[in-house]
Amino acid sequence: MTTRIATITGYLVRSLAHLPIFYKVLIANSLIVVTGAVAGTTLTLLSTGSTEHLFELVALFTIAGTFLSVLINWIVLRAAFRPIDVLEQTADEVRRGNFHVRAPSVPLSDPDLENLTATFNAMLDTLVGYQQRLRELSQRVLTAQEEERQRIARELHDDPAQSLTALLVLLKMLHDRQQPTDGRTLQELIDLTTATLESIRAIAQELRPPVLDDFGLAAALEGLAAQYWQRFGLPVHVYVRGQRQRLSPEIELALYRIAQEALTNVAKHADATYATIDLQFREGTVSLRIEDDGRGFEPREGLGRGLGLFGMRERAELVHGTFALESEPGHGTRITVAVPLESRTQFASTTGVRA
Incomplete structure (x- = not known):
């Protein structure tokens, strides 16, 4: 019982x-x-x-x-x-x-339940804000991809395509003559072929520099500086501080693209006489600073001027880094990115973005 x-x-x-x-x-x-x-x-x-x-x-x-x-x-x-x-x-x-x-x-x-309801609604507002930001980012990515395709198509049409057309015309002329070719014509063919190859290499270099994969970020930034001197006549001084080391592909690519976008802004918009790239390796951190002596701008207005600041900030955040912008009209611009190196192991099992 x-x-x-x-x-x-x-x-x-x-x-x-x-x-x-x-x-x-x-x-x-x-x-x-x-x-x-x-x-x-x-x-x-x-x-x-x-x-x-x-x-x-x-x-x-x-x-x-x-x-x-x-x-x-x-x-x-x-x-x-x-x-x-x-x-x-x-x-x-x-x-x-x-x-x-x-x-x-x-x-x-109950007041406590009212506070819980307000917190829940605020969390939903934040979530909707992140969704809106993600949609805007996706739209920017699609727009940037389309603009990049248009730029590549235009460069291929304006330089290599025209050079190859001229080369084809010369070859047809030689074929129609059916007589020995003089040295001057051969030299013209050699020069035209060389220029065409250099143009194609420059386009390929801008799309994905092999030096970044082969020799690392520091060497790639030095090559980038030389490239902007050749293309735009912009002196770019590169300073590498600390012990050079290879970083994860994601971090190297993010910092390289940030430097590339920043130098493009300097060359096209800043009216600067020079720019500097300062890459510093520290224990547990790598920092990148791009600075110029150009005309500067109001940072709040820069986000709406198509200067790629949004994309640079997003690239820094994707590798858990911080992004800082300092600029004012007449006093140049400074962009600083700091990335923790301990985060490099977090990317080992993820698929890196190759752009």
Whole structure:
């Protein structure tokens, strides 16, 4: 008998433990009120000596107390737990993909639950903001890809294609002559072929410099500086501080592209007489600073001028780095990026972006 009672008691305890908190509080409050009503009624009748209808009165007060307790507790607890139900419904809508839903304010709600609702709505606002930023970034990536394709197509058409056309015309002329070719014509063919090959190499170098993969970031930046001197006549001084070392491909590519975009801005927009690239290897950190003596600009306006600042910042954040921009009209521009080297191991199992 004792074992059976213990089994039943254990089953009831487990069942109550799995009930929602609403029903746990409701049952607990109801038991307290009913116990108080029964005990109070019994003691009152016994103290007065009126025990003739003791059982009937106790049963009446028990039923009435139970009904009123359950009713009042139901109303009060339902109102108190209403914000939790609202949050649950809102979270379910979010789980289904509706990120624009917000949990409404509930009248007579507990202040702590109101704060929880406000925090939940703020979290959804932040999430929607990140989604909007991601869409903008995706659009910028697509636009940049299309612009890059147009630029490559234009450069191929304007330089190598025209050179190859001229080369083809000369070869046809030689073929039509059907006579020995003089040295001057051969030299023209050699020069034209050499120029065409150099143009194609320059385009390939800009798309993906082999030196970055073969010799690392420092050598690639030195080659980039030479390239901007040849193309734009812009003197670029490169300073490498600390012990040179190979970084993860993702970090090297991100810093190289940031330097490339920054120098392009300097060459096309800054009217600068020189620029500097300062690459510093420290224990646990690599930093890159690009500085020029150009006309500068207002940083808030720069984001809307198509200067690639958004893309540079995104590249720095993708390798867990920090991006800082300092500029003002008439005083040049300085871009500083710092990347923690301990993050390099985090990229070992991910697919790097090759751009």
